[in-house]
Amino acid sequence: MLELGNEMYDSTRADVMAAYPQPRDYADNSANWTRTLKSIFPRARVAVIAARAQKDDARSAKWNSEVFQVSGDWDAATLHIYAGLPSVSQVGQVGDFLAGAFRHVVSNAQNAKDEIPERLRLWVTELGTYGAPELDFTFLQALYRVILAALLPTIGRVDVVLPYCLVCGDETGSAYQRNQRQQPWSTTPSGLLHELVFQALRDADRMVPLFFSPNSELSSESLVGPGAQARSFLGWAACDGIGIVNSVVLFNLSPGAVEFDLSGIFPAARSLVVRMVAPPPGGFDQMILPHEPPTQTQQEISADSHVLVSAYAVSSIRLANNSRFEDVRVALGHLLHRRQLFD
DSSP: OEEEEETTEEEEEEEHHHHSSSSSHHHHHHHHHHHHHHHHOTTTTTEEEOOOOOSHHHHHHHHHHTTTTOOOOOOOEEEEEEEEEEOSSSGGGGHHHHHHHHHHHHHHHHHHHHSTTTTTTTEEEEEEEEGGGGGOOOHHHHHHHHHHHHHHHGGOOOOOOTTTTSSOTTTTSSSSSTTTTTTSSOOOHHHHHHHHHHHHHOOOOOOHHHHHHHHSSSSSSSSEEEEEEBEEEEEEEEEEEOOOEEEEEEEOOOSOEEEEEEHHHHHHHEEEEEEEEOOOSHHHHHSTTTTOOOOOEEEEEETHHHHHHHETEEEEEEGGGGGTTTOOGGGGOOOSSOEEEOO
């Protein structure tokens, strides 16, 4: 997998502007390189740079339309998606804040539909947030980021989602950081949440969305696109190519705990491992306090048990001993219509 360049639509970079004064200059060179690379590496998959929904200047605004006038033998287009965060000072703003992640995904889905040729797959090779620096390394910022990472594959052509600098030395995006209060290196809230979700989905050929009823809107401002709403509870089943479910990941974005009745969903004689990452103890003030360790729990339960997912928590469910849900197929969607109790 090859990405040809890095953010060549950035008009603030002198090297980029010197090499590619116009977007088409980049596209022509990219097409030439693609032909050369595929002649040497026939199985290579090559991606051209595309601009995300948020266009920062005139160059990025015309980037997609001019680049895709060129006929290149590309397999994919890469996107660097960064969401601007507003400040949050009270718990009543959390719903609107988290709904912003849905809005960014909807706008980028529309951007891909309108501006990127349908034959191209989409690789999100950088994903992050900016703004509201007071939220850096807080649980609330981490929750927003992992919602973005989980929602982007719902855009049908997305094959790759790479959070920016998840493991590196850049403290604005890393999952690990130097922490003098504990060990020399420790996991950030963002690292813990991404690790939980990625572990739950790692063996999946596809993610099957779960739909829950009842399922309240995040806020009065939850309408995020034509017919699309940001909901308080999200879930995905991680399936292999023939529909066998390996694990389930659940997001509770509401201020109250949610109870699930699992009876009849999983094989009755099997044990389940439920892992959850929830906000630090102490309520909203700790959710917006940097470097506060999230609450982590893991328990083994029977398949006919109830699972209580804490407020603003992310949880995964899998069979014990790393087994697969051998006789549970996409029909797991019946979970949608089972009993949910909202506090």
